[in-house]
Amino acid sequence: MKRHIRAEQLADILSPGESVYVPGGIAVPLAFLADLQARPEHSRDLRLLTSIAPGIDTPFDVERLDPSAIVSGLFMQPSLRNAQRAGRYRLLPMSYGGFVRHLRECAEFDLSVLQVSPPDANGQCSLGPSVEFLPLAVRRSRRLLALINPSLPRIPGAVSLPYERFDHICEIDTPLPEYRTDSDEPTRAIAGHIAGLIADGSTLQMGLGKVPSALARALRGHRGLRLFSGMLSDGLRELAEAGALDLDFAHTGCVVAGSRELYAWSSEFTPLRVLGCEVTHDARTLVGLERFVAVNSALEVDLFGQCNLEHAEGRAVSGAGGAPDFARAARLAPAGRSIIALNATYKRGSVSRIVPCLDDLSITSLSRIDVDLVVTEFGVADLRGASVQQRAQALIGIAAPDFRPALQEAWEKICQRL
Structure with a gap:
């Protein structure tokens, strides 16, 4: 049975010691991360794996989690330096292709968190403009938390997931971050x-x-x-x-x-x-x-x-x-x-x-x-x-x-x- 959750309750679905996948790309689940950082006691002994990258995504502050939580990721940035020295952030030296193999062969998640569009007439929720590693993470997850976001554009050629696949649902309405660059x-x-x-x-x-x-x-x-x-x-x-x-x-x-x-x-x-x-x-x-x-x-x-x-x-x-x-x-x-x-x-x-x-x-x-x-x-x-x-x-x-x-x-x- 699906459990509908408010944004300020998202961290309640976690148990100590669980393994969680948090995607990067352009649709980082910011509401989930915000609640986790606001209530760090819910991150005790968590093992988070993420593909959040500098330059595109809004990063989260590893040091605002419980000291026992460990985050692993593909990218380093200056804000993570202290966390890496303390062993709270683990940089994985892998290419995207190598990370695909890692997810296929080594990863198991208690929970994956993702943003999707509202379901269409066929009950399909689009991942829209940010798919990345989610199809693999979904296959390796026992539970899925879906943030249903009407601001996420439905792209006909993007990967979709059935609404019935989600274990937890949270409705949000968050504009996607924009990526712009200049020239010289x-x-x-x-x-x-x-x-x-x-x-x-x-x-x-x-x-x-x-x-x-x-x-x-x-x-x-x-x-x-x-x-x-x-x-x-x-x-x-x-x-x-x-x-x-x-x-x-x-x-x-x-x-x-x-x-x-x-x-x-x-x-x-x-x-x-x-x-x-x-x-x-x-x-x-x-x-x-x-x-x-x-x-x-x-x-x-x-x-x-x-x-x-x-x-x-x-x-x-x-x-x-x-x-x-x-x-x-x-x-x-x-x-x-x-x-x-x-x-x-x-x-x-x-x-x-x-x-x-x-x-x-x-x-x-x-x-x-x-x-x-x-x-x-x-x-x-x-x-x-x-x-x-x-x-x-x-x-x-x-x-x-x-x-x-x-x-x-x-x-x-x-x-x-x-």
């Missing part, structure tokens, strides 16, 4: 370089951020493009309205994150599919995509082509996400390309993002064998078929000009040890 001249230059590398009819993964947003604008003159990505944003709408997309293709992502206008539009865009990560990050599916182009970002790239996506000046600030899955697949797909895009400098141009070699303060999120091309505002380093020496020279050539002599000198010293 270096970003537009990077996007222009990348657009020149993408042929009509390519299948594209490009995620969220400044470069993907600028790249969508730069690709409006292309035709027959196909999107198969983890995250999709307002660039999807821009490309569709520009006539750049192949409308016979099922444009696919696991999360749609963007403006309110995008959410409303996506509910009418029938070629859109919002599916679980077991589909969007499946290696066999991705490798089979002809002319698959993966565009991902990095915090720094060294002269070997190794990419750090997770550590900034020695501090863990993010996670690998789906980049390793997409980059490796694009390297192996027929006529595919794995592209890494980044600004040449940071801190107002005082520090180079092209470095001689990743040091002990960095981490290799993508190996050198997973990268075809590296793009900065200064150009494109084509690493395909290049020797170690040629790769280094190509990367020096797209660094900010002021840093090239020092990079060349550092590389010559490295060469003496090779």
Whole structure:
């Protein structure tokens, strides 16, 4: 029998020691987290697993839970540093594809919490623009708590669940968070370089951020493009309205994150599919995509082509996400390309993002064998078929000009040890 619960009673359904899955994406169950943080005694000995990521979601404060509760997740951010040191937050070094396997083979939950649309005439509740890992978590859960949210757009091509599947129901009405980003001249230059590398009819993964947003604008003159990505944003709408997309293709992502206008539009865009990560990050599916182009970002790239996506000046600030899955697949797909895009400098141009070699303060999120091309505002380093020496020279050539002599000198010293 279903139990209807008010928002201020959500934590009452928990028992000490239970295992709970809390999704990330654009539909984080904020009402559940708010009640859990307001009444931390209900989180005693809980084990929470979450995919909440920095930049999209509203994070929650692990330190507001009972000290015995332990949260595990895929992403790090500065607000979690103390909790990690105290053992209250466990960072899992997995790609999205690796997390899919973890959920399939290792996870068991007493409860999964999710937001869904109100049921339709057939009793189906849509997961709307944020599916992510929920299909897997639902299969591994003994109980489900559904937050029924009329603000969640019903997307025809998204995963749905039957209303009868839910054990606990809470009706809320919470607007979805919006994701917006700005642009600048270096970003537009990077996007222009990348657009020149993408042929009509390519299948594209490009995620969220400044470069993907600028790249969508730069690709409006292309035709027959196909999107198969983890995250999709307002660039999807821009490309569709520009006539750049192949409308016979099922444009696919696991999360749609963007403006309110995008959410409303996506509910009418029938070629859109919002599916679980077991589909969007499946290696066999991705490798089979002809002319698959993966565009991902990095915090720094060294002269070997190794990419750090997770550590900034020695501090863990993010996670690998789906980049390793997409980059490796694009390297192996027929006529595919794995592209890494980044600004040449940071801190107002005082520090180079092209470095001689990743040091002990960095981490290799993508190996050198997973990268075809590296793009900065200064150009494109084509690493395909290049020797170690040629790769280094190509990367020096797209660094900010002021840093090239020092990079060349550092590389010559490295060469003496090779």
